Amino acid sequence: MFAAATGARVAAELIDTSRLYARCIAKIEPEWVEEVGAHLIKRSVYEPHWEKKFGAVRAWERGVLHGITLYPRRAVSYANVDPKLCRELLIREGLVKGDVDEAALRQMAFLTHNQRLMAEIERLEHKTRRPDVLVDDELIYAFYDAQIPESVTDLRSFEVWRKTAERGNPKCLFLVREQLMRHEAEGASSERFPATFEVLGQKLKLTYLHEPNDAEDGVTLTVPLAMLNQIPLARCEWLVPGLLEEKVTALLKTVPQKHRHRLQPIGQSARAFIEQVEAGEVNREEGLMRALQKFVEDRVSLKLPLESFRPENLNPHCFMNFRVIDEHGRVLGMSRNLPELRARLKDQVQAAFKAAQVPGSMGAQLAALKVAGKPAEASIAPAQRGVAAKPGAPSPQVDAPAKSQPAQLTGLTSWSFGELPELLEVKVAGRMVIGFPALQDDGESVSLTAVDTEEEAARVHRKGLARLFALTLKDQVKAVEKLPGLRELALAFIPFGTEAELKAQLVAATLERTCLMDPLPTNAEAFAQRAQEAKPRISLVAQELMRLAGALLAEHASLTKRFVTLKGQPDTLADLQQQLAKLMPKNFLLAYPFEKLTHFSRYLKAMGVRIDKLRTNPARDLQLLAEWKSLAQPFEREWLAKAKAGVIDPQLEEFRWLLEELRVGLFAQELKTPMPVSVKRLQKIWDARPR
Numbered sequence: 001m002f003a004a005a006t007g008a009r010v011a012a013e014l015i016d017t018s019r020l021y022a023r024c025i026a027k028i029e030p031e032w033v034e035e036v037g038a039h040l041i042k043r044s045v046y047e048p049h050w051e052k053k054f055g056a057v058r059a060w061e062r063g064v065l066h067g068i069t070l071y072p073r074r075a076v077s078y079a080n081v082d083p084k085l086c087r088e089l090l091i092r093e094g095l096v097k098g099d100v101d102e103a104a105l106r107q108m109a110f111l112t113h114n115q116r117l118m119a120e121i122e123r124l125e126h127k128t129r130r131p132d133v134l135v136d137d138e139l140i141y142a143f144y145d146a147q148i149p150e151s152v153t154d155l156r157s158f159e160v161w162r163k164t165a166e167r168g169n170p171k172c173l174f175l176v177r178e179q180l181m182r183h184e185a186e187g188a189s190s191e192r193f194p195a196t197f198e199v200l201g202q203k204l205k206l207t208y209l210h211e212p213n214d215a216e217d218g219v220t221l222t223v224p225l226a227m228l229n230q231i232p233l234a235r236c237e238w239l240v241p242g243l244l245e246e247k248v249t250a251l252l253k254t255v256p257q258k259h260r261h262r263l264q265p266i267g268q269s270a271r272a273f274i275e276q277v278e279a280g281e282v283n284r285e286e287g288l289m290r291a292l293q294k295f296v297e298d299r300v301s302l303k304l305p306l307e308s309f310r311p312e313n314l315n316p317h318c319f320m321n322f323r324v325i326d327e328h329g330r331v332l333g334m335s336r337n338l339p340e341l342r343a344r345l346k347d348q349v350q351a352a353f354k355a356a357q358v359p360g361s362m363g364a365q366l367a368a369l370k371v372a373g374k375p376a377e378a379s380i381a382p383a384q385r386g387v388a389a390k391p392g393a394p395s396p397q398v399d400a401p402a403k404s405q406p407a408q409l410t411g412l413t414s415w416s417f418g419e420l421p422e423l424l425e426v427k428v429a430g431r432m433v434i435g436f437p438a439l440q441d442d443g444e445s446v447s448l449t450a451v452d453t454e455e456e457a458a459r460v461h462r463k464g465l466a467r468l469f470a471l472t473l474k475d476q477v478k479a480v481e482k483l484p485g486l487r488e489l490a491l492a493f494i495p496f497g498t499e500a501e502l503k504a505q506l507v508a509a510t511l512e513r514t515c516l517m518d519p520l521p522t523n524a525e526a527f528a529q530r531a532q533e534a535k536p537r538i539s540l541v542a543q544e545l546m547r548l549a550g551a552l553l554a555e556h557a558s559l560t561k562r563f564v565t566l567k568g569q570p571d572t573l574a575d576l577q578q579q580l581a582k583l584m585p586k587n588f589l590l591a592y593p594f595e596k597l598t599h600f601s602r603y604l605k606a607m608g609v610r611i612d613k614l615r616t617n618p619a620r621d622l623q624l625l626a627e628w629k630s631l632a633q634p635f636e637r638e639w640l641a642k643a644k645a646g647v648i649d650p651q652l653e654e655f656r657w658l659l660e661e662l663r664v665g666l667f668a669q670e671l672k673t674p675m676p677v678s679v680k681r682l683q684k685i686w687d688a689r690p691r
Contacts, residue, residue: 055155
């Protein structure tokens with residue numbers, strides 16, 4: 001008998017020539033040896049470990065006979081070898097870590113309770129960003145160790161003891177919250193860390209993670225793709241109550257020293273701001289930094305530009321993380337920059353709502369709505385366009401007549417779809433999503449569609465409503481396109497576009513003034529009345545617009561020629577070109593309200609006066625330009641930030657025209673302004689604006 005690389009072997013014959021050879025070799029099965037010579041086998045047990053399947057501590061046994069390993073790794077019970085260790089591993093692995101099979105776990109209500117309680121406290125650790133809330137395993141081990149007798153070494157004996165013990169005290173193995181939380185962490189609470197974030201009545205999931213190097217560190221909001229543009233950016237700046245104080249403290253530390261030293265101690269100032277927020281003294285609808293800016297200015301009695309805050313210096317977890325998912329739960333994108341995420345997924349969001357089909361018989365019936373190719377249900381709330389719905393308020397349901405058939409909602413040439421609703425609750429893949437209905441301009445007709453934001457709905461709807469008025473008033477529209485003098489005006493319009501484009505602008509601007517006044521019609525009767533009232537006015541308004549357009553085009557042509565003489569004044573030339581481009585884009589008749597257009601002639605004349613004065617005193621022009629830019633630059637920064645966030649601020653829009661009047665006041669005082677303007681006056685208006 002000999003040992004080979006493949007195990008024990010026996011040979012019938014050995015031949016010794018130049019080398020030793022064995023013949024008629026057969027394998028020795030260890031079981032044979034055990035049957036006839038078990039007393040000769042030397043056994044050793046090693047690596048005791050907890051086995052979930054058996055609910056007991058097992059080890060590996062090795063059997064050796066005369067130096068030959070018969071079996072290297074055989075699983076055996078360890079209870080008779082070291083009962084004390086078996087009991088310890090039962091508690092540590094089976095009870096503290098909960099490593100038991102599902103069948104056993106279902107029988108142990110105490111263990112399910114304790115695991116759930118520990119998981120809640122672990123989640124609280126992530127929320128509070130404190131790793132010291134849950135007690136360590138040794139304290140939990142000590143709890144079980146004090147209860148369980150020494151004779152219990154496996155799950156079977158434990159169950160026998162437990163059933164007896166629970167007859168006298170059913171809660172003897174149940175842990176309570178106080179036992180699992182450290183004393184120094186008693187103030188930690190989940191109340192300030194909500195599980196959901198409500199948007200238009202939809203509860204979106206918030207998850208928390210405390211892993212500084214992880215992409216999801218902090219708080220993450222899971223957003224369905226269809227709701228991406230509905231997330232309020234300003235509200236997200238406030239994070240959740242439990243993380244707000246840390247963010248405020250970090251922001252206050254970034255302000256300039258002349259402000260910061262008056263805020264010391266920073267922690268106390270941050271706490272004072274939080275108290276104002278909790279008392280409802282701060283408008284949470286505006287951005288956090290806006291509110292904090294006002295707080296600092298009130299506290300230190302000094303002006304603080306918004307740019308003084310340095311959010312880029314904050315840790316990533318101080319910003320909401322956004323995870324966008326599709327209807328199957330797949331992650332489409334994740335970022336802490338919501339505008340960037342919206343830009344990246346813009347086409348997919350638009351595709352989802354373009355695929356939506358609005359249900360028929362709007363005022364009386366529910367029908368199927370399809371969003372992104374998925375069957376959906378819609379509930380409809382008739383309301384006037386432009387009246388904001390209360391967040392979270394459900395749309396009233398409208399019962400369908402028993403035998404009603406859906407109306408045609410595409411290819412519409414008249415108002416035949418009932419009353420226009422304000423909101424549509426669309427159910428997509430089991431989730432209700434709010435859609436905003438709008439009439440969409442399809443060229444020769446209109447259709448009823450749904451978009452994801454109220455602002456976009458208002459923009460789309462206004463164009464669609466104008467098209468519907470044009471179709472209803474087609475005879476009046478044809479008359480506008482044949483007005484005398486239109487051909488001559490088209491020649492002056494050549495730098496901006498073709499004659500057809502001019503006619504389209506003229507018709508659209510005319511309908512804007514005659515048909516699209518607020519409040520917009522929301523039903524067939526109001527629409528018909530508005531169209532009837534507009535009929536006699538359309539031709540007169542179109543002629544007035546033609547006269548205004550002619551005057552502006554003439555001024556534009558004159559200024560363009562004079563710009564050639566300003567090559568020696570590059571700063572002034574660049575400013576004048578930029579001003580003219582903003583005032584008169586290709587669609588200038590539609591870009592601005594008629595009330596603003598009536599001032600454009602004066603603005604253009606002021607540019608001509610400025611060029612005249614430039615010849616005599618170019619240094620004075622540059623000085624006045626610097627004064628104007630001292631107001632225009634902060635305005636442009638804020639305007640761009642609001643535009644990037646998709647926010648329309650009427651006060652910013654009004655200030656834009658005050659800046660235009662200031663140009664007249666600085667460079668062409670003789671042309672007068674409707675109200676007194678000066679750099680100092682506008683600076684006060686800018687500083688005093690609500691923020």
